[in-house]
Amino acid sequence: MRKPNIGDPPTSVFTRIAGVSCLGFAATIVLANVVDRVVDADGLAAALTPTAWVLSTLFGAGAVSALWRSERERGEAWSLVGFAGLLLQNGAFAAVVALRLALPSADRSAGLPALHDALFTLNGVFLALALTGLSVGGARSALIPRWHAALGLLSAALLFASATLAPLVVARPGPPGLLGLGGWLLWVGWLVAYGVALLRPGARVGQAVSARPGETMPCS
Numbered sequence: 001m002r003k004p005n006i007g008d009p010p011t012s013v014f015t016r017i018a019g020v021s022c023l024g025f026a027a028t029i030v031l032a033n034v035v036d037r038v039v040d041a042d043g044l045a046a047a048l049t050p051t052a053w054v055l056s057t058l059f060g061a062g063a064v065s066a067l068w069r070s071e072r073e074r075g076e077a078w079s080l081v082g083f084a085g086l087l088l089q090n091g092a093f094a095a096v097v098a099l100r101l102a103l104p105s106a107d108r109s110a111g112l113p114a115l116h117d118a119l120f121t122l123n124g125v126f127l128a129l130a131l132t133g134l135s136v137g138g139a140r141s142a143l144i145p146r147w148h149a150a151l152g153l154l155s156a157a158l159l160f161a162s163a164t165l166a167p168l169v170v171a172r173p174g175p176p177g178l179l180g181l182g183g184w185l186l187w188v189g190w191l192v193a194y195g196v197a198l199l200r201p202g203a204r205v206g207q208a209v210s211a212r213p214g215e216t217m218p219c220s
Helices: 013-039 042-074 078-105 112-122 124-140 146-164 166-171 175-199
Strands: none
Touching: 013 042, 013 175, 042 078, 042 124, 042 175, 078 112, 078 124, 112 124, 112 146, 112 166, 124 146, 124 175, 146 166, 146 175, 166 175
């Protein structure tokens, strides 16, 4: 990633909001999972998810604004791919949370638990889209370093593999489900690093960043 210079313009207000939102999104989803697993209170965990959806949307919009001019000059739209993935995962997880809230009062034989587990696993496809789009776009625009992009692509691969194996994950919980867990943990770390990147000086709306002489940009 290009190091900020003294003469760099300050990070825009919206990009700073996006960076803080990204960090807040990571913290919220971790807290929701801790509440769900440790406290075992589905209602309390579900109460945190609307905040997570708002924060993820602000993060995605801010990432697009920071990358768009650079991408447009190259004729690319990786950031839009990532933003679409974030919006799709918001919609998919809204259905997951709705099913989770409905389960206590539903007939367990109606197949709702299996539907919940299937949607939860298949949501990995949308997370993989978000990770791929924003990792490739961020690396090619020099917003994030290559190790960060590689982390995102590894997480995307694990989540996509878990979604592809959804029939096995839902029918026989065990080793296949560990793919999704590993991908999710990497996703959280990737989010924290992306939030920090958006808060750095120079990560501003519309700033096109090109490679230094002698450096090559990651391939699309």
